[in-house]
Amino acid sequence: MRMPPALLLQGALLGGLTLFLVFMTSWMALPFHMQGLRGFKDEAAVARVLRDNAPVHGVYMMPGMRADGSPTVAHGLPKVFASVYPPGCSEANMPRYLTLEFLTDVVAAGLLTALLLMAGPLTFRQRVAFSALTGALLALVASAPNWNWWRFTGDYLWPGVIDDLVATTLCGAVIAWLIGRWERRASA
Numbered sequence: 001m002r003m004p005p006a007l008l009l010q011g012a013l014l015g016g017l018t019l020f021l022v023f024m025t026s027w028m029a030l031p032f033h034m035q036g037l038r039g040f041k042d043e044a045a046v047a048r049v050l051r052d053n054a055p056v057h058g059v060y061m062m063p064g065m066r067a068d069g070s071p072t073v074a075h076g077l078p079k080v081f082a083s084v085y086p087p088g089c090s091e092a093n094m095p096r097y098l099t100l101e102f103l104t105d106v107v108a109a110g111l112l113t114a115l116l117l118m119a120g121p122l123t124f125r126q127r128v129a130f131s132a133l134t135g136a137l138l139a140l141v142a143s144a145p146n147w148n149w150w151r152f153t154g155d156y157l158w159p160g161v162i163d164d165l166v167a168t169t170l171c172g173a174v175i176a177w178l179i180g181r182w183e184r185r186a187s188a
Helices: 005-029 043-053 094-118 124-150 154-187
Strands: 058-062 080-084
Touching: 005 094, 005 154, 094 124, 094 154, 124 154
Parallel strands: none
Antiparallel strands: 058 080
């Protein structure tokens, strides 16, 4: 099937809005994302250690790795994987974060629109199923390495996996409806 620019743009915008609304609702209205995030027993003590030992914005891990691939600390100590923002480095900027989230959702929906158009003639249900499978693939590729290599817990990972599946499926339903509408108009 050819890819009309107007249809790609509509799929990107309406599908992107769908993704954005699903993710926003999941994080703001449902409780399960926060269940996988934990605080430290003594945040002030941890903050002092991080300030003294992680002076620049970045992703840190312990044990770290030497050039030869061996760990920098002895086994038996806690393993840590954290994104650290030192004070003043990146203060919360919700309008910026929401704008970037929306833009990445629009790009993702545009890619899903292109995939659905390249898949050839499909029914509405087949397009939605294709989208759900795409969401499952994305969730697996994005989450499994974090579980395997960094030992992220299931109560942290599963909400994101469910979000990816639900959001991609609903986004695909919107795009499938748009494609079906375009096909009906083109054949009339």
